[in-house]
Amino acid sequence: MNLSHEWLARFVPHGRDAAAVRHLITAHVATVEGFERLRADLSSFVVARVVESEKIPDTKLSWNKVDDGSGTVLEVVCGAPNVTVGATYPFARAGTMMPAGFTIEKKKIRGFTSNGMLCSARELGLGEEHDGILALETSAAPGTALLDVLPLGDVRLTVDVLPNRPDLLSHLGVAREISALTGTALQRPAELTALASVGVVPVRGEDRVQVAGLSVRIDDVGDCPQYGAAIVTGLTVGPSPDWLRACVEAVGGRSINNIVDATNYLLHGFGQPMHAFDATKIGGGTIVVRRGRAGETLVTLDGTERRLDATMLVIADATAPIALAGVIGGRASEVTSATTTVVLEVALFAPGVVRATRRRAGLSTDASYRFERGIDPAAVAEQLALGAALLAHLGGGRVDALLHAGAAPSARATVRVRPARVALVLGETIGGDEILRLLESLGFACAPGADGAFDVTPPSWRHDVTREVDLIEEVARLRGFDRLPDVLKGVRPGTVPDHPLFATYRRVRDALVAEGLHEVRPLPFTSGHPAGAAAAELVRVMNPLADDEPFLRRSVLDTLARRAEFNLNRMQGDVRLFEVGTTFVARGTALPLEAQHVGLLVMGARRPVHFSEAQPPAFDAWDAKALASTLATAAFPGAEITLVPAATPVLWQVRAGEIVVGEVRQLTLDAPVWAKPAFGVELVLGEVSSTPIAAPGHHAHGTVTSRSRADAPVRYRALPVTPAAEFDLALLVPDAVAASQVEEVLRSVSGPQLERCELFDEFRGAGVPVGTRSLAWRLTFRHPERTLREKEIEGRRTLLLKTLEAQLGVRPRTA
Amino acid sequence: MSLPAFIAALDLLAADAPARIGAAVDLEAWTEVRNALVGRQSGRLTDIMAGLGALAKEDRREAGQRANSVKVAIEEALAHRHAELAAAAPKSGSSFDLSMPARGRWKGAVHPVSLVIDEVIEIFRELGFTIALGPEAEHAWYNFGALNFPDDHPAMDLHDTLYLGDGQVLRTHTSPVQVRTLQQYPPPVRVLAPGNVYRRDFFDPSHAPMFAQIEGLVVDEGVSFADLKATLSHFARRFFGSTTQTRFRPSYFPFTEPSAEMDVQCGVCSGSGCSVCKQSGWIEILGAGMVHPAVLEAAGLDSERFTGWAFGMGPARTAISRHGIPDIRILYDADVRFLDQFTR
Structure with a gap:
């Protein structure tokens, strides 16, 4: 969400600079991720002080010595009459691009070198003042960026608005927060105060409303709880006034014409999406809000022909769809330079159906983004009147009719907040009057209830507040998270024992690092052709990232083999890798059987080169057997580890006690001729259960017996006293x-x-x-x-x- | 000992002595071999000869003759090999250059992401946290429903999900372990849940379809947001240094309320703004919040009696900024030249 600092200040004249607003919003509301000065073209100008100045005879010019903070005093020739020694001015160093589009260069003027330019207001694009250079009233040191001492032009703030706060998707919404945080009253922006009243009484109805020239019908008020429309006639479509153009551009948009810009202005200003139709293109003077029908198509404003179906909500005229409701208008009914009569749509579409429509269309717009998250249902009628008046004002027309179908939103349920609960959740006692003040500053209506509690009615634009804890969050963030205490308390020990697989992981990791192996954490997706895997046992991701690797692996060794090949491709033949990771085996329609495996792969030299031997030997099967034994001992302490010869390609089966826990094998890699043989070991460390613990809303406390030590302690044997x-x-x-x-x-x-x-x-x-x-x-x-x-x-x-x-x-x- | 046993031992020695002597690659090794075969202290021949006295008197003569012939053969072979080695040895003689490098052993390494996880766990273990694990292939209810995600809501768009089947997902965060743990064990609960999570994000320099996450959860009576703040600030000071400044910003997660994100002051610019912190002066470290009552209720707990807090962090991001790794994909490649930089 892009915000204009100046536009915000017209809603709430808080008197703070943009940097302060950035910090205020981030600390209390939502994170400001972007901060962009729209006069970035001035970013390379600096403050410079004139330290010496003398007139060049027979000219209007002066020859000056200027300190620009670079450490070298520069010679600069200036044509302005008002150069004053000791004063500071905006300075363009050689190489600076001027707003007018030319670059300042080092040059000789009348035999004097000039290394830059002291600038006037006009040269900086800051007005028409050109009687002299712009004296700065600042104590900032030479070399300081001009924009730091002279906050010039607007600032675009980009706020990361999360899905729970659609009310922040407008300047009004963020201004409400600033008003609450600073105590500055909200006001209507100056550009709207001069608007004449529409002078028309809206015609109201439930799902059908009719005025001269236009009838509206809503098929299902579940899809469209409110539909407002205004007929504005006598319009002249043309360029927007400067203030409107500036608003649209400040939030990153492009000015199109006065009508379209006005609807965008109201969307970004107040959060209400609107759409203007050319009234003459609405067949039969009829608007129907209905589902799309299979076989119907619509060419939208972006020129794309879209197929419609019954999951999508459309605006149709007497014969065919003319817009995707809440998403985008149709090209055929677009406002053009020839348009004189407009039907302005100001509606409330249900979030779910807009979400379905835009997904089906594969198109997210500023409008759909807001409808999907929820707009203020109580503001539709007022926004309709405001939009109609603004269009009439900008286009020199008049409002012929207003109509409004649908019902007023139902009253919000109250939510009770108890100061004692606030104190419990936040860890600090906050007085009832303070809670009241904070909530009311944001438009929550509070009525005293029993035991010092308040019954709070959230404002119509706050869909996210439904429980007491939501109000507690409001209190906490408005006061500021930073004001809450920060003292560590004593705690009770928890009841949860360490998961045994975690201890196993640490043991095998330590053992293998000590053996000189590297731990890896690769992706577990595979192409589906691991050695000997039955297709039915492979787990397929329904929507995989890559079509050539749609499966989850059954074997860690499979992944390690691919990683070894990656290293061989980079001419690395000494590879010693291990991973403790998850494997998956399909179990029909149930969740896969998930197990924790450890795999290791060795290939190449058994030890680094040393002068005592011409060439270190390569890893062989006996090394792999030793590593398997070390690994299994670490994984299953106390168990008797045996390695049983097995049929190729497996070399040995690894057993812990009577249980087969893994295998040692020589690996077949896609390897160059110089590569040494690769050997792998893979052990199953244990299963990770995905069985539900208890039904939703229930627990299974007391059913788990605590785990005891698996391995018996070592028994002391008497030290030998007899000869062997x-x-x-x-x-x-x-x-x-x-x-x-x-x-x-x-x-x-x-x-x-x-x-x-x-x-x-x-x-x-x-x-x-x-x-x-x-x-x-x-x-x-x-x-x-x-x-x-x-x-x-x-x-x-x-x-x-x-x-x-x-x-x-x-x-x-x-x- | 019997004569046959004595002779068998001699035969065995005679059989493998030539190969051993031949395998001595230098004079040092030759000395070792000689000591092993005919050394007076522990040579195999000496050991066998020691059994001579235990033989029957009438056998000793034959035994002695056999032993002597073996001895002569071995000594001849030793002398021959010694001459060969002496001829090949450098003339400078026997001086021992102690400046030469030690015999090498490969050094192993723990993955840099695991190193971060280790450190995080170490700090929280001191505060009484234990380790809980959960499955990566998860029921959608544990991943979303139990965590208060509204059905078909834009909040779901924050979790681009890999699906395995109807109601089955690769978990998009470690938070399902919260619900599993709370269903299985009664409060007080203090756990960390490290593990891999999945998103339908294509590999690029800053995104991966699978990455590690560490979840933390505390549930008991009387647990407050102040405890969350104090514990996580303590963690930040332990992890980043004792003078580390933290700040908490409002955020949104369906399963916590209030929700916050914790930043630490940028260590590169000390808060004045630089390219590392995108001019904000702060680096985002983790998301946190008070466990939403709906989550406690999903796990069958009384949300009026118990409160809790939770956090989640991505150790890969910390590893990347700590080590100056320019591209997250390097963490997944298993390039041995990269892994070798983390040997200890």
Whole structure:
């Protein structure tokens, strides 16, 4: 919403400058986001002081030394008679563009250098005064911007009006707030005080009204609660007077003609959208407010032909639509330079139907924006009279008739406000008389009620105020949020335990950062072709941003793979990424199954380059297996983590206890030849439930049991006091037998005195038969109470070899 | 120990010693290998020989001979390798240049947006807040209806929504967690809800279709707007510095009343106006307000007995201004050259 500072001041002569108004509105009403001086063409002029001046003989010129704040005293030749040493003047430095459109340049005049120009009022476009340069009455230092010391011209304030406050979408609306905040009374702008009264009594009716030359019919007063029209005759369409042109341009519009400008003036001035039809183009002298019909079309003012249907509200004449109600007029009934008689429409359309109409048309206008949010229903009749009078005045015509269909708005319900509740919600006691004063300053009618409360009737333009808390907000903002106290109080601890997935996230993040990985936060949309995904399990966004990525991902690794390819495209082959993020699996028409996953991807050098090795090795599957184990241990503390070999492309399944929680895989990327293999790990950390907690309006307190610690605490084991005994087993293992199978036998046969069992060698080649490999384990035994005897160790060794041979065909390796 | 076990251990040593010796890339590594194989303290041969005394007397001779032949073979191989390495080593000899760099390890990094979230959480944790999470694919009722959004109203235009199905959305803010939490746990409630939210905004330098948000919620008896102001001002001073000035401006969110936005004074110009703060002297940090009674009622609470306040902030904006990141998309790209700037 654009506001003119000068226009506002004509509604409420507050006597403040635009910067002060900006702060006032922002602090109490709505944020002023834009602040634009409309004389921005003067923004490069500065204040300069004349420090020396002498006449150039035989001319009217003077040669001056001027301080423009730049640090260098400039020589300037001036033709004005009134140069005074010590005085300050507007100064255009060399290079400045003058309002007249030429640029000041450094030049020689009569042998004297001139580095700029001291300016007169006329040269600045500030009036006709050209008898001399403009002496400034300011103590500002040389170099200060001229616009800072001489607020010249109007300022355009852009206010961010939020959907709850459509009453602020006009100068009158914001002026009401300034009036309340400054105590300055509202007044009718000077340009309207000279208007003659229309001198016509409006003809009223419910859904049908008729006067000579025009009948109005409203099909459904639910769509259009009020429809006012004025017939203004004898008009001359022509250019607007300067004041009107200035108003239209000050809010960023373009002056068109006196009639159209007048309707725009009233929209921006008072918030009431209006539309002027050329009366001769309204077929049959009939206006019908009705829904559009399938098959109908209308060419609107912007030249677009629009198809109509029954979701849209239109203004029609006897035969066809002539406007989209509350949105835009039709081209055929547009006011032209030949127009002499106008039908001025001043109506109230229902927000919902205007919203539907403008959506269907794909066109939002100043009018639809206001109707959609709600205009002042009590102002329609008055605005009709004002609009008709203004048109007649500007066009030199007269008002023939006024008609007004529909009912006056029903009375607003009162809202009770209790000072004790105000104090509770705001944290500060505010007296009843103060509450009364603040609310009444904004047009709220307050009647004393029981127990010091007030029964408050909101003004007709405030649709947002329906509950006590709405009034409390009015009190708070009018006094100013900054005046409320700001002291931290003691509090009771809350009842909500930390969500366990949050703690899990922190643990896995810390573990992976320590492993040298980078956390990423990419978008979760995918093209829908992750490895092995069944189409029915993919969640599709109904209105996706990009047609090539309409799905939500099922796998974090899928996203990480695309991010790795992004890095490869930028010649980055050392990539170590992880993400803790959400995945989605479709569940028919129910909300998707949502889970928190962690994924990691490693590719390229295992460590940075160091002089001790020619080239660091690349990440391999064993690194991925180690990372998976580290990650799973962090994610599921206390659980036994096992990595079970799996079928390609999966390398290992990750298990926490008996539960499969994820997998390790080598990734297939769209990669250049120089890229190293990429490995990925993905684990499911937990489900995020989207089941409703309770029905609307209800709670489920007391049904949730508090969470207890999932992992058992570590139990202390006595530190060993006896010596360990160890031996190595070198075994010939057939290729069909997995190392883990051998290890399982070693562990189960060895019994509880086995302390460690470590695979320390793998060898194929000389001395090892084809189809087998040599694997060597070191086994460490310890008895908690005594030294193990040689015989006991030897017995275990024999038993192990026997069992291995019997169960797996594994024999000892001999020289 | 038995003779077969003794001999098996010797055989194993003899089998893998040559490869180990060959793998020694410099004299230092050679020394390590020698110590590991035949060192007097902990060499494997020495360990095996220690078992000689435990053998039956009649076996010792054979065992000793076998051990000796293995020893000779290993020492020959060691000497040969030593000669090779000595020939290749620089003449300057054994001096150790301590100025050379340490062996490198990759350093990881937390994402800059997560760093901001961490800091926010840390400050509010001191004030007794716990962490609540909710789903990203959400019922429209939790996202809009329960939060007092009027049906088919311009307020909805502020939330350009991605829909998953009838009555199903990708949440447009973290505020649905307010209602879920209030339905599940009785007051007093003091929670933070960090999470990702979605809008139908096309990627550009300052907009993203998904971004992080942090929600805060306090509900109890006797909670007031003054508490909101005090807590959030305290947060601002902790987060931005102890002399930080805050201001609260009127705003509108359907689910809070009164609603406000909190600004902090621009750190670049100290409030005098500059390009960073668009000449206003202030930087917008978060939206906040008193929980609307309709929201408490939607969660089945007595809105006359309980009051509360809530806030929501976007950590990405803070991360961007803090680190001088010119384009929000960089946060999503996962370019390792960017991520590497945040290693610690």
